[in-house]
Structure formats: C-alpha cells, structure tokens
Amino acid sequence: MTNYSITVQPEKQHFNCNESEAILSAALREGIQLPYGCRGGSCGACKVQLLEGDITYGDSEPEALTDKETAGGWILPCQAQPQSDVVIKAKEISQTKDIPIKNLPSRVMHMEQLTHDVMGIWLKLPTTERLQFLAGQYIDVLMNDGKERSFSLANAPHDDEFLQLQVRYYDGGVFSEIVFNEMKEKTLLRIKGPFGNFFLRENSERHSIFIAGGTGFAPIKGIIEHMIAKGDKRKVSLYWGARAKRDLYMDQLAKSWATDHDHIEYIPVLSEPVEEDNWKGKTGFVHEAILEDHKDFSDKDIYASGPPIMVQSIHKSFLEYGMNEERLYSDAFEFAATKK
Numbered sequence: 001m002t003n004y005s006i007t008v009q010p011e012k013q014h015f016n017c018n019e020s021e022a023i024l025s026a027a028l029r030e031g032i033q034l035p036y037g038c039r040g041g042s043c044g045a046c047k048v049q050l051l052e053g054d055i056t057y058g059d060s061e062p063e064a065l066t067d068k069e070t071a072g073g074w075i076l077p078c079q080a081q082p083q084s085d086v087v088i089k090a091k092e093i094s095q096t097k098d099i100p101i102k103n104l105p106s107r108v109m110h111m112e113q114l115t116h117d118v119m120g121i122w123l124k125l126p127t128t129e130r131l132q133f134l135a136g137q138y139i140d141v142l143m144n145d146g147k148e149r150s151f152s153l154a155n156a157p158h159d160d161e162f163l164q165l166q167v168r169y170y171d172g173g174v175f176s177e178i179v180f181n182e183m184k185e186k187t188l189l190r191i192k193g194p195f196g197n198f199f200l201r202e203n204s205e206r207h208s209i210f211i212a213g214g215t216g217f218a219p220i221k222g223i224i225e226h227m228i229a230k231g232d233k234r235k236v237s238l239y240w241g242a243r244a245k246r247d248l249y250m251d252q253l254a255k256s257w258a259t260d261h262d263h264i265e266y267i268p269v270l271s272e273p274v275e276e277d278n279w280k281g282k283t284g285f286v287h288e289a290i291l292e293d294h295k296d297f298s299d300k301d302i303y304a305s306g307p308p309i310m311v312q313s314i315h316k317s318f319l320e321y322g323m324n325e326e327r328l329y330s331d332a333f334e335f336a337a338t339k340k
C-alpha cells in the first residue's frame with residue numbers, strides 16, 4: 001500500500017495517509033483537528049481546498065459537493081483518498097468557538113463497571129453523525145425531566161467511533177441511580193455538546209502537570225491519548241488522587257503510558273488506602289503530594305480535573321509557589337451538582 005504525504009497550509013502541518021485511507025481519518029489519527037461533521041460525505045462541514053495533488057473518492061462521488069465546488073478545487077477530506085502527495089488549505093480547530101454545538105440522539109452500545117462505583121458507558125451516534133470536539137471537553141446528557149447532566153468525554157477525537165463516559169455513583173444522584181439501577185445497553189440518550197475549556201493548549205511546550213481527582217481522570221485520559229496520538233513530547237506528570245487502590249479504576253492504563261513513553265510519569269496518590277492495598281506509594285491530599293515533588297510552578301502548565309475543593313486547594317497553594325494563574329486549566333464545574 002502506498003503512503004502519501006499530506007501537507008496542511010497555511011500551518012504547514014504534515015502527516016502520512018495511505019492510498020485507501022480518508023485524509024480526514026489520517027489527520028485525526030495524527031491528532032490534527034481538521035473540521036468535520038458527519039464523516040460520511042453528506043454534510044459538507046469538512047470541505048477544504050485542494051492546492052496540489054490528486055485524490056479519489058473510490059466508487060461514489062460524495063453528495064455534499066456541487067459540481068461547481070468540485071471544479072473550483074474543493075474536496076471532502078472525510079471521503080477523499082490521496083493518489084499522490086497532497087497539499088490542502090484548511091484551518092486547524094484549536095479553539096472551542098470553531099466547533100459547532102450539536103444536539104444528537106445516541107445509543108448506549110456498551111456498559112462496563114470499571115470499579116465498585118464507576119460505570120463506563122460507550123455511546124454511538126447515528127451513522128451519519130460524528131461529534132467534533134477537543135480532547136478534554138464535555139457533553140450534556142439531556143434527561144427526561146428536562147435537566148442536563150454533564151460528563152467529560154474520556155476518549156480522544158481520533159478515537160471517536162464511540163463517545164466514552166465515566167459515571168460515578170452518587171447516592172441519590174438522579175442520573176447515576178438510572179445508570180447503575182436501570183440503564184441497559186441499547187438505551188437511547190439525547191446529548192448536546194461539546195462544551196468546556198478544559199483542553200490541551202497545543203502551542204505550549206512547557207512541562208504539564210495533570211491532576212485528576214476520582215473520575216476527573218476521564219477528560220485527562222482523553223487529553224493524554226490525544227497527545228500520544230499526536231506525538232506531543234512535552235514532559236507530562238500525571239497525579240491521580242483517589243481514596244483507595246480500587247478507586248484508581250484505570251491504573252494499568254496510566255501505568256502503561258508511563259512505561260511506553262519516557263516523557264510521561266504517573267504518580268497515584270491515595271488518601272485512605274486500606275490494609276489490603278499494601279500501599280507503598282504517596283498518601284494524603286493530591287496537591288500536597290505534588291508539593292513534595294515540585295516547588296516552582298512558574299514554568300509549568302497545570303491541568304486539574306476533579307472536585308471543586310481539590311481545584312481550589314491547587315489554586316491557592318500553587319500560587320504561593322509561582323504558578324501563573326492563567327496557566328491553570330480546570331474543569332471543576334462539571335463535578336458540581338449537575339454531574340450527578
């Protein structure tokens with residue numbers, strides 16, 4: 001199979017795409033966020049200009065392009081496969097304002113209890129729809145009572161066949177009661193999104209400290225998987241604070257990131273380890289554990305996702321150690337009442 005080089009102007013980004021792969025799929029795999037909607041050739045949201053090279057759509061011409069657009073050099077990267085090296089003109093999505101908010105039906109395709117009080121949910125959108133988002137953003141699940149519950153997306157954009165949610169059980173929490181006691185695979189859920197400003201600042205090379213509290217791990221999982229897909233080599237320290245070992249519900253995954261990538265380190269911190277945990281790692285509050293390792297945050301980006309009290313503690317204490325407030329990114333919001 002022949003591999004071709006794709007260049008995106010004006011940013012001059014490069015990635016490889018094989019002759020039978022859609023250009024958009026290859027871009028997303030490499031962590032390059034080109035705009036898109038349906039990924040099926042019908043909405044036109046991915047339309048870009050072909051500056052150089054040849055492409056094919058295989059057997060079927062996509063419906064979202066008029067003859068005039070095709071003649072004018074417009075192509076649909078969600079369907080176009082390169083037949084030579086290709087140069088396109090497109091604007092990479094790096095800000096939330098570039099992304100349309102959608103209201104869509106989805107189906108629960110898979111549910112898996114990740115630990116005693118966290119349920120993983122895999123949602124599938126209709127075949128003609130995809131949700132464009134930045135890793136780390138969240139969606140609202142629209143409930144029958146007219147209220148909304150917000151959940152971070154745990155998957156990265158390149159891995160968007162299913163939208164992944166990690167729902168923690170809260171005693172009396174309306175949505176979590178449904179998820180743990182009633183919901184079955186194939187249930188239909190209406191969702192809206194994406195929302196939120198908790199996403200990777202792509203243009204920084206600073207050492208980035210990611211701090212997860214409980215299921216605040218979900219959006220950080222999405223961001224780190226995005227960084228790995230993109231080959232982002234900035235130094236990453238991931239601290240995951242939880243009560244006991246069973247609450248580190250994707251401990252093996254986080255460990256594998258650190259084992260496979262020299263620039264990533266993973267430090268779990270337990271606040272209430274139980275005897276059978278036989279815990280030799282860090283204990284206490286996660287922000288205090290970080291302060292044992294770092295005393296200067298002036299040259300670091302901080303990404304904190306978890307309960308408001310955790311984010312407030314980080315904010316207050318790290319400021320005393322030189323943190324630039326503008327480089328603290330958090331999604332404490334979604335942990336508030338609506339997250340139940």
Ligand code: FES
Binds near residue numbers: 036040041042076
């Ligand atoms: S036509 Fe909808 S994403 Fe390409």
